[in-house]
Amino acid sequence: MTHEAGWAHAPGALRGPAWLREPDDVDALMPRLWSRTARKVDGVLQVGGVPLPELVAAHGSPAYVLDEDDLRARARAFRDGFAGYDVYYASKAFLSVAVARWIAEEGLFLDVCSAGELTVAERAGFPMERVGLHGNNKTAAELERAVRLGVGRIVVDSFVEIERLAAIAAESGRTARVMIRVTAGVEAHTHEYIATAHEDQKFGFSIAAGDAFEAARRVLATPGLDLRGLHSHIGSQIFVTAGFEVAARRVLGLHARIGEELGAVLPEIDLGGGFGIAYTSQDEPADPAHLAAGLTGIVEHECRALGIAVPHLSIEPGRAIVGPSMCTVYEVGTVKQVRLDGGATRTYVSVDGGMSDNIRTALYDADYSCTLASRGSTAAPVLARVVGKHCEAGDIIVRDEFLPGDVAPGDLVAVPATGAYCRSMASNYNHALRPPVVAVRDGEARVIVRRETEDDLLATDLG
The missing domain is CATH 3.20.20.10 (Alanine racemase)
Structure with a gap:
């Protein structure tokens, strides 16, 4: 039963879900959550050989980062694992001209x-x-x-x-x-x-x-x-x-x-x-x-x-196929400690995207993970909630995750497994501009779906 004053006042609100455990190393990646080429080098997250701080410097944030080698490998794994079947790729999960060509080339x-x-x-x-x-x-x-x-x-x-x-x-x-x-x-x-x-x-x-x-x-x-x-x-x-x-x-x-x-x-x-x-x-x-x-x-x-x-x-x-092949990288704007009843505090990490680029948490009550992507940290982990910048209390990206206690404005945070439905269901809520999709492979990054501009946003507004 929901507390009449809301979730923040419910008993045990800060304990997190039963499956979430405090990590021994808050910088470490859990491989099954990430695409095959994702790895930390001196605390900096790289995908497809491209450090995400460099990608953000070139293409801005938020951005969807698509691991081409990973998507192709997953397509081949289903093609070969289901040999003799017709394997259909789900356009609704994510589709672009480049991805359609990759899928065709892999025989799906x-x-x-x-x-x-x-x-x-x-x-x-x-x-x-x-x-x-x-x-x-x-x-x-x-x-x-x-x-x-x-x-x-x-x-x-x-x-x-x-x-x-x-x-x-x-x-x-x-x-x-x-x-x-x-x-x-x-x-x-x-x-x-x-x-x-x-x-x-x-x-x-x-x-x-x-x-x-x-x-x-x-x-x-x-x-x-x-x-x-x-x-x-x-x-x-x-x-x-x-x-x-x-x-x-x-x-x-x-x-x-x-x-x-x-x-x-x-x-x-x-x-x-x-x-x-x-x-x-x-x-x-x-x-x-x-x-x-x-x-x-x-x-x-x-x-x-x-x-x-x-x-x-x-x-x-x-x-x-595409879900694990993409992550979303955000820049942290604010970090806020919100004091709750009983003296406990919740750490809110606000980023420069939100429900306009990932509606699934709000729509399906979906769970996501995340990691600090721009640097290493030796700070003790804190249970954090990563939220967006939109005018909705339900604008949550990651409900519960451990991040380093020194997470600060300007840091980059990456959320794995955002390939399916996040860009496809993205919106212009609050007149937000939809992020680009940047494909990475062998140390190279190229935009396959560009970031929207304000001109795009107003193109259909006849005044």
Whole structure:
């Protein structure tokens, strides 16, 4: 129960979460939270061989720092770990023209869910046969464009969309390759906003209610639509494959029923993914090969039980590719000791960004870690809260983390695992300018998404 005067007056407010332990060395990095090339040299954080103070001197702060080697390595790990699958990169996590090209070069597929994301794919020269279009409310213009470009699959989400797509296919004289998004009635153990397979939510056709079967019947009966298979997604930030067992059983059961009753042996199944990453010390992500073995075993077991052949499989790792490949670097503006009831104090470290560049803490109650990035320190660690500069009490970036007790204005603080959804969901709240994305590799830094300017901010303001 929340204290009537707020969180600061609740018992035990300064103890931090149970999983957070005071570090023996407050300067040390926990490798699983950071990209592969991140390391401290004399206390200074380097990524891709680039010291972050030098990067900030050249490009300003806040800035998203993207480790190209790390992203490519993670893409290859999923490609090779899930050999024989189609591995779809999640555009919604983070997308730019450069990243789309990297993903194409590493042999992955691309999942898009808007005209804007499709535009990036087109500009990057991404092979359209390896693009899938998602979304629960695709416009006629988006569907027409996808059909015209020849995207590899369109994941339909409603009966209205089936009719809309059928009309576009008929008018264009083209065939649209279709998958049906189904809800398997499985709750992923994650935040309710990112658990996507339970019945009471906006995505897909219910298997239990019979809507998914009816959707398959209609697509199969419609000229111009080529039904490739079923698509299921149980949520995001998932660490084990056990949650897929029930979903796979229900989706493959529907797959078998379509074959038996409608005479259509669908060639594909997409079981989603949404695999988790390490944001803090409490998170233990599995490697792609281990996840692949678990998921493949589940599918093969269910297919044997149903007496059907294993269909071609697709997987969507979600944030697991780009999430750990990026960190965000901020400059400290103020450090404040706030005295609470009982004489305890909380250290507030205010930085030059906030919820405009990372909304996830406020939106999902997400946890993050951080480190002092610009120098070493021998000061004793203090439990700190890193907050932004916006006019909201909930403008928190890192709720609880140990920082050196001498953290001061002018220091740089870096937050790991910000590759997924932070830049994608960034806003101009308080008319903030969205930070750049700076790619680093082999000691070189280059801007792949530039910092917004005040002219950008006012470009659509007609006065």
